[in-house]
Amino acid sequence: MEKIIPPIVSCYPIKIALCITRSKETIFALNENEVFPAASLVKVPLALLILKKCQEKKFNLQDKIKVDNKVGGAGIIKDLSQEEYKLIDLITLSIVLSDNTASNTLINLTNLEEIEDFLKSLGLSKTCIKRKFMVDLINPPVNFTTASEMNTVFQKLIDFEILNSENTLLFLDILSKQQYREKIPLFLNNSCIVCNKTGDISGISHDAGVIFLDESIESSIRNGKYYILTVLTKFSEQVSRQLVNNIIGEISLNIYRWIGGNNYVHTYLGQTLQ
Numbered sequence: 001m002e003k004i005i006p007p008i009v010s011c012y013p014i015k016i017a018l019c020i021t022r023s024k025e026t027i028f029a030l031n032e033n034e035v036f037p038a039a040s041l042v043k044v045p046l047a048l049l050i051l052k053k054c055q056e057k058k059f060n061l062q063d064k065i066k067v068d069n070k071v072g073g074a075g076i077i078k079d080l081s082q083e084e085y086k087l088i089d090l091i092t093l094s095i096v097l098s099d100n101t102a103s104n105t106l107i108n109l110t111n112l113e114e115i116e117d118f119l120k121s122l123g124l125s126k127t128c129i130k131r132k133f134m135v136d137l138i139n140p141p142v143n144f145t146t147a148s149e150m151n152t153v154f155q156k157l158i159d160f161e162i163l164n165s166e167n168t169l170l171f172l173d174i175l176s177k178q179q180y181r182e183k184i185p186l187f188l189n190n191s192c193i194v195c196n197k198t199g200d201i202s203g204i205s206h207d208a209g210v211i212f213l214d215e216s217i218e219s220s221i222r223n224g225k226y227y228i229l230t231v232l233t234k235f236s237e238q239v240s241r242q243l244v245n246n247i248i249g250e251i252s253l254n255i256y257r258w259i260g261g262n263n264y265v266h267t268y269l270g271q272t273l274q
Contacts, residue, residue, distance in 0.1 A: 004258065009247060013235060015235070017030060017036060018230060018251065019150070020227060020255055022226075026148070029148065035126050036206070036234060038128075038144050039199030040074070040200065041150055041199040042127065044150075045115075045122065045127070046106055046115065046129060047174075049110060050087070050109060050110070051167050052118075052167075053109070053110070054167070055167055061086070061088040064085070065090060065109070071133065071134035072100070073133065073134045074200075075098065076097055085105075097179055104132040112131075115129050116128065122162070127144065127145040127146065127149045127153075128143060128145075130142035147208075147230040150230040151230050154208065154209065154210050158210060169217065172217050173217070175210075176194070178195070178209075182246075182249070183207035183245050183248040183249055184229060184249070185249075186252065187252065188252065192212055193212040193217055194210075202237075203234060204233070205233045205241060205244045207230070208231070210227070211252075211256065212226045213225040213226060231251055
């Protein structure tokens with residue numbers, strides 16, 4: 001574990017859970033079944049459900065969807081005057097900018113009961129979406145997940161168990177355009193393709209995704225050259241979010257080097273890894 005978790009972590013009140021999956025097997029895990037507030041990580045299975053409904057011809061990705069209630073937090077729709085968006089654009093915004101309004105609009109296309117049934121169909125017992133984003137903020141968060149279950153979602157995606165090949169590659173392409181790159185991809189220097197989704201609320205910083213090691217996503221899947229990584233963190237208000245994000249980045253780098261990368265990188269935390 002010393003080679004994966006930076007020693008600096010022991011100096012701060014930071015709780016870390018992580019799970020690494022390769023070739024459908026968990027090769028390293030820490031607190032992987034512990035439940036954390038999910039923040040925006042659950043936008044991944046939400047988007048997958050909507051894509052599945054499109055695949056079943058219940059919606060079309062080119063459908064124009066009206067946005068009724070704009071909410072704060074992450075995203076850009078709240079600052080725009082446009083009232084209708086293509087469904088594919090709402091899915092993209094919910095992932096690449098973690099747009100809360102776009103995500104809530106996706107929830108409006110289904111319902112919380114159907115979402116719960118979908119999560120159970122994936123074999124998830126601890127992951128849940130019980131309310132919309134940036135709504136009822138007085139009460140504690142009720143959307144939860146675990147590192148292990150997030151890895152399960154991505155594994156089933158890669159195995160084409162959720163969507164067909166076309167829609168799987170479409171969703172991975174959307175994930176690859178993620179604008180929040182300050183965690184898992186931080187120190188990887190474009191040496192691989194990272195398809196990830198972050199999650200942030202007060203005292204919480206998460207990242208989860210697939211790291212593809214071949215020249216393309218398709219060839220990586222075909223050749224089995226990828227691994228899945230989820231890192232969940234919980235920390236006190238005395239700890240800098242930037243520090244936590246850089247710790248996630250260094251964990252990701254350590255794992256990349258362990259699995260087979262060979263980049264020589266001097267990290268933010270002051271360690272030169274060789």
